[in-house]
Amino acid sequence: MLKYTIRRILSSLPVLFGVLVVTFTLARVIPGDPCKAMLGEKATQEVCDRFMEEKGLNDPIPQQFAAYLKDLARGDLGTSIRFRRPITQILVERLPTTIELGFAGLFLASLIGIPLGIISALRHNSPIDLATMVGANIGVSMPVFWLGLMLAYVFALVLKDTPLWLPPSGRLTAGVVSVPFYEVWGWVADGEEAPRLLQFIANHYIFNSFITGQWDVLKDAIRHLILPSVALATIPMAVIARMTRSSMLQVTNMDYVRTARAKGLRESAVVMRHAFRNALLPIVTIIGLQLGILFSGAILTETIFSLAGVGRSLFEAITARDFPIIQGFTVVIAIGYIIVNLIVDLSYGFLDPRIRLD
Amino acid sequence: MSTKPEPTSDVNIEITKHRSEGPWRIALRRLLRQRSGIAGMIILGFLLFAAIFAPVIAPYDPNEVLIGKEPVKKRAKPCIHLLGCPEDQPQHIMGIDGNVRDEFSRIIYGARISLRVGFLTIGFAIIVGTILGTIAGYAGGWVSNVIMRVLDVLLAFPFLLLAIAIVAVLGPGLINAMLAIAIINIPVYARVSRASVLAVKEDEYVTAARAIGASPTRIITQHILPNSIPPLIVLATLGIGTAILETAALSFLGLGAQPPDPEWGAMLASERNQVFSAPHLVFFPGLAIMLTVLGFNLLGDGLRDALDPRVRID
Numbered sequence: 001m002l003k004y005t006i007r008r009i010l011s012s013l014p015v016l017f018g019v020l021v022v023t024f025t026l027a028r029v030i031p032g033d034p035c036k037a038m039l040g041e042k043a044t045q046e047v048c049d050r051f052m053e054e055k056g057l058n059d060p061i062p063q064q065f066a067a068y069l070k071d072l073a074r075g076d077l078g079t080s081i082r083f084r085r086p087i088t089q090i091l092v093e094r095l096p097t098t099i100e101l102g103f104a105g106l107f108l109a110s111l112i113g114i115p116l117g118i119i120s121a122l123r124h125n126s127p128i129d130l131a132t133m134v135g136a137n138i139g140v141s142m143p144v145f146w147l148g149l150m151l152a153y154v155f156a157l158v159l160k161d162t163p164l165w166l167p168p169s170g171r172l173t174a175g176v177v178s179v180p181f182y183e184v185w186g187w188v189a190d191g192e193e194a195p196r197l198l199q200f201i202a203n204h205y206i207f208n209s210f211i212t213g214q215w216d217v218l219k220d221a222i223r224h225l226i227l228p229s230v231a232l233a234t235i236p237m238a239v240i241a242r243m244t245r246s247s248m249l250q251v252t253n254m255d256y257v258r259t260a261r262a263k264g265l266r267e268s269a270v271v272m273r274h275a276f277r278n279a280l281l282p283i284v285t286i287i288g289l290q291l292g293i294l295f296s297g298a299i300l301t302e303t304i305f306s307l308a309g310v311g312r313s314l315f316e317a318i319t320a321r322d323f324p325i326i327q328g329f330t331v332v333i334a335i336g337y338i339i340v341n342l343i344v345d346l347s348y349g350f351l352d353p354r355i356r357l358d
Numbered sequence: 359m360s361t362k363p364e365p366t367s368d369v370n371i372e373i374t375k376h377r378s379e380g381p382w383r384i385a386l387r388r389l390l391r392q393r394s395g396i397a398g399m400i401i402l403g404f405l406l407f408a409a410i411f412a413p414v415i416a417p418y419d420p421n422e423v424l425i426g427k428e429p430v431k432k433r434a435k436p437c438i439h440l441l442g443c444p445e446d447q448p449q450h451i452m453g454i455d456g457n458v459r460d461e462f463s464r465i466i467y468g469a470r471i472s473l474r475v476g477f478l479t480i481g482f483a484i485i486v487g488t489i490l491g492t493i494a495g496y497a498g499g500w501v502s503n504v505i506m507r508v509l510d511v512l513l514a515f516p517f518l519l520l521a522i523a524i525v526a527v528l529g530p531g532l533i534n535a536m537l538a539i540a541i542i543n544i545p546v547y548a549r550v551s552r553a554s555v556l557a558v559k560e561d562e563y564v565t566a567a568r569a570i571g572a573s574p575t576r577i578i579t580q581h582i583l584p585n586s587i588p589p590l591i592v593l594a595t596l597g598i599g600t601a602i603l604e605t606a607a608l609s610f611l612g613l614g615a616q617p618p619d620p621e622w623g624a625m626l627a628s629e630r631n632q633v634f635s636a637p638h639l640v641f642f643p644g645l646a647i648m649l650t651v652l653g654f655n656l657l658g659d660g661l662r663d664a665l666d667p668r669v670r671i672d
């Protein structure tokens with residue numbers, strides 16, 4: 001198991017290196033003068049020369065790449081040209097937004113998609129099955145940005161002054177503050193800055209308010225997350241429902257399922273323990289593959305619901321030619337990608353004992 | 359889509375009766391027995407009709423500003439005479455957009471852009487992807503390794519992120535957005551064609567062709583490629599829908615089609631801040647995108663079942 005894990009990590013290194021090369025190259029070939037983009041069109045040649053010199057942008061490209069790799073190895077992602085702040089600090093603030101959104105989206109998609117797929121398979125060719133499949137087809141065809149805007153219109157405007165009203169933007173209502181757990185528990189003295197890791201954890205508002213018992217904040221944060229995560233979850237939900245259905249259809253005709261039924265097991269035990277467990281492998285694979293869709297969706301969802309997450313920041317950085325942010329964020333996302341794929345691969349061994357990983 | 363077993367004798371009769379039928383006619387006949395395939399073809403039929411006859415269907419020119427020509431207001435709600443809109447007002451069934459143009463005419467003309475986007479991007483991706491995949495599959499060894507690893511790197515990025523980056527390099531615009539979407543779709547087609555090449559490369563008929571001295575080009579074009587066409591057709595049909603969706607997303611972010619082009623994603627983007635006051639200007643373009651993508655997805659599903667001999671249709 002350990003051997004396989006190490007081999008698997010090593011085999012993803014070339015891809016990671018490729019990602020670094022592509023990101024670095026893309027960031028360099030994006031047209032436009034970073035100096036003019038950051039300091040404004042009126043920046044004089046002299047000011048620009050000094051700026052380029054300071055940022056190391058005049059060095060030969062291979063030298064810039066080597067310097068970049070060296071910093072990266074030390075965990076230093078550089079400093080944003082636009083915000084003049086360390087990238088890691090910006091990540092500490094913005095990554096939790098995207099993580100919460102992504103988790104909520106995936107949770108919702110699985111929570112609804114898997115049962116719908118199971119029911120469709122069990123009631124094959126019934127009206128429920130037909131409706132689910134029509135719904136799934138519509139779901140995968142849905143433009144995320146359109147769904148997001150229409151949800152905002154319905155829940156923030158049409159249902160205004162009803163209990164169903166939901167906020168259309170931001171993570172918390174203005175005035176509501178999520179007090180970090182390390183302050184609640186007195187880990188960090190007042191006025192002192194907490195370590196970045198603690199800040200990063202505390203910036204997951206839902207998690208933070210849950211463990212510290214700030215129920216009003218928790219409720220507010222969840223209410224703000226509902227619309228974006230529904231918009232984000234639609235396509236993955238449809239994909240998961242389809243995959244669950246076809247995977248379940250395949251196993252329900254197997255001999256061992258018939259045997260389980262024949263020996264008089266309760267239907268729920270047959271479905272969950274004998275059929276679903278064996279149908280799980282392709283479902284887990286497809287859930288893992290949703291990460292790319294989720295992140296692409298996050299760029300759009302964060303734009304629509306005014307969430308300062310990684311997706312929107314990255315989009316803005318690309319249009320503003322903020323190279324360090326483009327590089328830093330992309331690397332973090334690519335690593336996240338590789339980790340998730342690794343987890344999916346490793347989970348096969350647990351789900352199907354026939355698969356030996358070493 | 360049900361899979362009832364047929365009596366064997368019927369099957370035999372079928373075979374003798376239709377012996378002269380080619381595989382494509384059989385596929386078409388199977389497709390016409392599919393609910394999803396038919397639904398997809400109906401939707402796409404409407405779309406194609408709208409695109410071809412746009413000048414006849416659309417009551418206005420898509421870029422015609424109606425200020426001073428008609429007593430209409432900016433972002434006016436839809437006015438349909440049949441639904442009780444006063445007869446003395448000009449009819450605009452999808453309302454008026456932010457620049458006082460007829461929304462319905464723009465949606466109709468938008469079908470032309472979307473269809474072009476779908477076919478051109480996927481066409482490009484298929485051609486490049488098939489060439490790369492076939493070379494990788496046929497040559498094997500380090501050639502295959504280099505090609506496939508480079509494509510793996512492309513797949514390691516979330517698609518929209520890579521597309522945004524490519525457009526940022528090339529500059530915003532519909533053509534560049536299409537190129538970006540085409541590039542990010544290449545790996546899929548390369549993988550599929552490589553897999554089909556690998557599947558038949560060692561088959562006897564290929565070995566036989568090689569033995570009688572056929573050139574690699576001839577073997578690939580005459581013997582190997584025809585085998586990979588059915589899976590590619592299915593993938594391409596589903597891919598066209600996705601490509602339209604992705605290009606619309608880029609346009610929505612301001613990186614694709616630029617005003618005044620009546621592209622659905624761009625139309626939606628330009629009115630997105632008015633969604634609370636003029637929801638119809640967001641609703642109709644989005645609905646058009648969704649129906650188009652749905653049409654291609656349904657047809658793709660139908661084709662998959664029709665072209666797969668393992669699926670029985672009755």
